[in-house]
Amino acid sequence: MLVQLGVPYWQDPEEGKKARWALAGVIALTLGQTGVSVLFNFLGRDFFNALSQKDAERFTQMLFKWLGGIALGVPVFVYRDYLQSRLSLEWRDYMTRKLTEDYFRNTTFYQIQSGAMIDNPDQRVDLISFSGILYSIYPPLFLALLVYSIGGTGTSLFLGRKLVGLNFQQEAQEANFRFGLVRVRENAESIAFYNGEASEAKLLFQRLSAVVVNYGQLLVTSRNLSFFTSFYRFLIQVLPAAVVAPLYFRGEIEFGVINQSSSAFNHILTDVSLVVYQIEALAGFSAIIDRLGEFSEVVETFASPDQGSADASGNGSSAPQRIELIDVPTATQHSPAGQPLLRLEGVTLRIPDGSRTLVDSLDVEVAPGESLLVVGPSGAGKTSLLRAIAGLWSSGSGKITRHALASHQRYGKAVSADGSGGDILFVPQRPYMVLGTLREQLLYPTWPTGANSKDVAHARRPPGDDELREVLAQVRLSPLLQRSSQAPSNGNSAAAAGLDCQADWAAMLSLGEQQRLAFGRILLSKPKLVLMDEATSALDIDNEEHLYKSIAEAGVTFVSIGHRPSLASFHQKVLRINVSGSQDANDSPKPVWELANAA
Numbered sequence: 001m002l003v004q005l006g007v008p009y010w011q012d013p014e015e016g017k018k019a020r021w022a023l024a025g026v027i028a029l030t031l032g033q034t035g036v037s038v039l040f041n042f043l044g045r046d047f048f049n050a051l052s053q054k055d056a057e058r059f060t061q062m063l064f065k066w067l068g069g070i071a072l073g074v075p076v077f078v079y080r081d082y083l084q085s086r087l088s089l090e091w092r093d094y095m096t097r098k099l100t101e102d103y104f105r106n107t108t109f110y111q112i113q114s115g116a117m118i119d120n121p122d123q124r125v126d127l128i129s130f131s132g133i134l135y136s137i138y139p140p141l142f143l144a145l146l147v148y149s150i151g152g153t154g155t156s157l158f159l160g161r162k163l164v165g166l167n168f169q170q171e172a173q174e175a176n177f178r179f180g181l182v183r184v185r186e187n188a189e190s191i192a193f194y195n196g197e198a199s200e201a202k203l204l205f206q207r208l209s210a211v212v213v214n215y216g217q218l219l220v221t222s223r224n225l226s227f228f229t230s231f232y233r234f235l236i237q238v239l240p241a242a243v244v245a246p247l248y249f250r251g252e253i254e255f256g257v258i259n260q261s262s263s264a265f266n267h268i269l270t271d272v273s274l275v276v277y278q279i280e281a282l283a284g285f286s287a288i289i290d291r292l293g294e295f296s297e298v299v300e301t302f303a304s305p306d307q308g309s310a311d312a313s314g315n316g317s318s319a320p321q322r323i324e325l326i327d328v329p330t331a332t333q334h335s336p337a338g339q340p341l342l343r344l345e346g347v348t349l350r351i352p353d354g355s356r357t358l359v360d361s362l363d364v365e366v367a368p369g370e371s372l373l374v375v376g377p378s379g380a381g382k383t384s385l386l387r388a389i390a391g392l393w394s395s396g397s398g399k400i401t402r403h404a405l406a407s408h409q410r411y412g413k414a415v416s417a418d419g420s421g422g423d424i425l426f427v428p429q430r431p432y433m434v435l436g437t438l439r440e441q442l443l444y445p446t447w448p449t450g451a452n453s454k455d456v457a458h459a460r461r462p463p464g465d466d467e468l469r470e471v472l473a474q475v476r477l478s479p480l481l482q483r484s485s486q487a488p489s490n491g492n493s494a495a496a497a498g499l500d501c502q503a504d505w506a507a508m509l510s511l512g513e514q515q516r517l518a519f520g521r522i523l524l525s526k527p528k529l530v531l532m533d534e535a536t537s538a539l540d541i542d543n544e545e546h547l548y549k550s551i552a553e554a555g556v557t558f559v560s561i562g563h564r565p566s567l568a569s570f571h572q573k574v575l576r577i578n579v580s581g582s583q584d585a586n587d588s589p590k591p592v593w594e595l596a597n598a599a
């Protein structure tokens with residue numbers, strides 16, 4: 001899993017090349033670091049020998065050599081760590097971007113946390129240099145080290161075996177808790193109207209308890225592990241001296257060699273004791289890799305065109321049937337004469353698990369300049385029909401042809417042929433309000449915030465302030481220009497007003513105002529086709545009529561879903577979808593539809 005997640009960075013044509021150079025730098029500095037450590041190992045031996053022999057002149061000489069060694073060694077150590085951390089940061093940045101991109105490409109959300117590790121090369125190099133020193137001093141010391149480190153690694157793996165699972169759970173429980181808090185924040189008003197505080201608090205406390213209980217178990221496991229690692233750490237301070245002391249007492253080695261063997265022993269032990277010292281970090285890392293791995297697998301399943309959406313019908317038939325969605329790019333702003341913008345042929349639509357049919361063999365088309373109203377009782381499948389047209393649902397059969405691209409709606413897909421970036425706009429009942437300024441609300445989603453020409457190749461430049469103000473007036477939202485930011489976002493700027501006003505728009509604007517703002521977006525981006533799901537449900541009749549007339553005058557073709565009788569007068573055709581027969585759970589009701597001219 002680690003390989004699958006980590007390798008693409010090194011293979012990237014641009015980033016990979018930089019990364020390989022940085023890695024070469026890290027390896028070179030690591031070799032330098034080992035050289036410096038070996039130098040100090042010998043300096044230490046001579047230093048302590050001079051001390052024990054009371055040789056003042058040689059001692060002073062060694063002192064200066066030691067200081068020289070520090071001046072040489074410190075930059076090597078510092079730059080090696082710095083370069084390694086930078087490499088980790090860039091690796092992490094790349095992986096996070098890639099996974100986030102995959103995530104948006106497939107309409108799901110995730111926050112990634114990842115740590116990159118590149119510790120291995122330095123351990124290998126150190127191990128070879130210092131093993132030689134240790135072995136040359138006294139072979140049994142080398143043996144003692146092997147036994148000690150293998151025993152230590154085995155014991156810590158045994159004691160820490162539960163840590164990966166506990167860390168995995170910890171990540172999951174904390175994410176649950178945070179998500180609970182975010183939901184309260186996003187639905188604050190509804191919860192307050194329902195007086196739902198007590199129930200929300202209970203739910204949050206349940207999630208918090210899960211976090212605390214799991215963390216408690218983590219603490220107990222780490223405590224038991226600490227007993228062992230502390231013992232391990234303290235013992236090595238005397239172990240090498242204890243092994244070579246008899247040699248010194250017999251006069252076979254000088255005093256400085258004791259220090260040298262301690263230092264070599266410690267060096268190797270630090271390398272071979274990675275598991276003992278880092279078991280908690282490794283367990284945490286491993287849990288994150290597991291979580292990322294699960295995520296990555298899901299993303300890949302969605303990315304595969306054959307298994308694309310999760311809604312492949314699972315009704316027992318051998319090959320799951322799917323609605324075919326065909327995009328025909330058009331070279332001009334208008335579709336070719338006689339071609340409908342949207343055509344549905346024999347479309348049968350089922351709910352994602354395939355167990356219920358919502359629409360049966362539907363044939364309908366919408367030509368440029370036409371308008372279609374979709375009506376029917378609640379739950380009949382009106383919104384689901386829009387989902388199928390948008391390509392979100394595909395469970396069923398038949399063919400949907402779009403002579404206009406919904407390009408800007410889909411992350412990472414090509415823009416439309418005329419470069420206008422998106423010919424179809426979907427407008428939900430509750431428009432999505434982005435975090436940002438009033439200008440950004442209006443420009444969404446055609447001109448995304450912070451987009452550069454590499455991301456979205458729009459032939460059309462974003463509208464200027466005058467046009468934005470004009471459109472605001474057209475949708476009767478000019479008073480919004482008088483409002484100023486509730487709180488300057490970064491604390492140091494003065495409260496901005498007008499188009500640059502920042503606010504929590506989703507909370508501040510009434511639903512009707514949000515719906516008017518959504519019409520402002522239509523008027524600015526002038527798509528060929530707009531698909532609206534009860535987009536005027538919160539508006540008064542007068543505003544509704546005004547907005548429908550505005551988009552019709554702008555030459556936009558539209559399909560709307562709605563319950564209100566008043567809507568029929570703004571459309572040319574009406575599609576009624578319904579279910580016939582009993583609604584009894586044992587009888588399966590049959591979907592029916594009829595298409596007629598609006599009265």
Ligand SMILES: Nc1ncnc2c1ncn2[C@@H]1O[C@H](COP(=O)(O)OP(=O)(O)OP(=O)(O)O)[C@@H](O)[C@H]1O
Pocket residue numbers: 351352353358376377378379380381382383384385
């Ligand atoms: N993800 C889903 N899985 C299973 N069934 C679903 C799913 N989403 C919607 N449905 C069901 O599909 C049916 C059609 O839903 P849809 O939202 O299309 O209705 P609608 O006609 O737009 O209703 P309304 O007028 O109330 O908005 C409903 O019975 C709904 O419960």
